[in-house]
Amino acid sequence: MSLQIRDLGKRYGDTVVFSQVSLDVAPGEFVAIVGESGVGKSTLLNCMAGLDSWDEGSVLLNGADLGTLSDDQRALLRRRHVGFVFQAFHVLPHLDVAQNVALPLLLLDQPDDARVQALLDAVGLAGLGKRLPQQLSGGQLQRVAIARALVHRPSLLLADEPTGNLDPGTAAKVMDALIAQTREHGASLVLVTHSQAAAARADRVLHLGSEGITG
Structure with a gap:
């Protein structure tokens, strides 16, 4: 899935979060976005998914202008074509x-236990399907979040600091799973991160700052 952002701007009242942000993500490309805390990286990622609104510019997913879609239309587009990995996991306890x-498949009315089990195996969670979230480590929870975001085989995966709360060894394993699964299905991946190690694995690194986005 192609992603095109043109002259995007976001404000909270009189406070400018970011402005004049333009970028393209090609189908199958892995792009990392880095920058100081508070420059709006997570907000930009939310705009890419149509989870947040913006004040200027446009966001196009495969040519569909998110700014012209209703909330229901955006939700349906996300459900079918976008996966989102949240920093705080957001698993249901x-x-x-x-x-x-399995939840994204159920929302699409496409239950597939075999696919769920295969993905759990692929991200290193074989045999843990019956455990509750409170029985897992932080690294395991993040892999659950990755598997959930990928199970419906989205064309675009958006990941917000997926290794931010993990030790270096666990972070590397999480990145291995994330990259392997997106590569296998030809998905585009946009990663917001403070981790230089994670960013170094991207095809391209962009820097978000007060002057916009560069890279």
């Missing part, structure tokens, strides 16, 4: 691991 991962 009352569902076990397999049920959390």
